[in-house]
Amino acid sequence: LLLNPTTAEHWIYKKFFQEKNVKAGSNTIVDNVCYIHTSYLDVDKKHHTRENWQLYEKGRKAYESFNLLTEQEKENCSQEIKRLHKWYEVVVLGGWLEKQEGTILNNWQEGEFDDSLPYIFGQDYGFDDPTTLVKVAIDKKKKLLYLDECFYLSGLDEGKIFEMNHKICKQNLIVGDSASKQLINSLRNKKGPDSKGINLIGAVKKAGSVLSGIIKLQEYTLIVTKRSVNLKNELNNYVWLDRKSDTPIDDFNHLIDPIRYALGYLDR
Incomplete structure (x- = not known):
């Protein structure tokens, strides 16, 4: 056995x-x-x-x-x-849990976003699945990660994504899902009414980056704003698909994934 x-x-x-x-x-x-x-x-x-x-x-x-x-x-x-x-x-060490802890990220609590800290944005792309944007700030000394859900919407076309990013993020950095390379390049080439574009880069992905990103997230206390309803739902449902291979489910991750992208940039 x-x-x-x-x-x-x-x-x-x-x-x-x-x-x-x-x-x-x-x-x-x-x-x-x-x-x-x-x-x-x-x-x-x-x-x-x-x-x-x-x-x-x-x-x-x-x-x-x-x-x-x-x-x-x-x-x-x-x-x-x-x-x-x-x-x-x-x-x-492989210890036995006293009770079931099916969710991967239990280290979160509701709180206010600390706008005194430098922040960037993480973004995931979809059409049937939601396109999302999350604001992320890090306090390395206190090991706190501040998270604020900006939007979580399905059916957004390229123009609408740019419009919303331009309005919310202005010139602050956005780290997007690099799997959508063509979309990222197109968004970067657009200009708003002020003749300015957006500051968007693709996330760096390596073998094992999902697991290493999860482990890094577990090192922080996640401070989630009250309005981040979809993020709280993801945190309450993001579980392991296969613990033996440390594989999480490919669901309830439309905000968690871009948080990983942003954290990977902030905590380098």
Whole structure:
């Protein structure tokens, strides 16, 4: 039996761990059952990418530091430490969740956008699917990511997209979905009534960029404005399609994807 742990409600946990009084993460033999638990620590460092190793080690240090705190200190410690502790325990070490946490991005709360910070925009394109625009600002010191949904509309043609971008973004940077290269080039060549265009570039996409972008998003507390109704809906429905391959569903991502594009530019 080979598995990635899910929740303590799963029959495997109840039958093989709870009933047999076996501690999760153990490497032992109980009642002719051999338990083998592995993590990245069982793989030589040379077989990891430098980026992944640094990320896992950052999580490990936060995890170990958190476990040394008193209950009061744990309650009062930073949200970043709490997030890293939970992420390392569940995602990296393969711990069992106490309850189902199906959504990928639980690290968000409603709040006001901080307009004192520099900001840019992320954009996704569609026709039957919505074309979207989201305003994004980052506070690296406090690990806060401010998000404001600007529009989420289907059936927009090229002219309307330009008109709305020109009105909302002015000359502020927009990072768009680079899969729509022809559309981006066309939008960049347009001029508004003021004879000015828009500042639009395509997102940089590499192999594994979706997962790495999700991991980066999980490092921040997401501050979502009250009016961002569609974004909240996406955050409440964006789940893993396949946890074994770390593949998210290709849905409820029309705002989440452009947030990744913008964050990839801001947090370089």
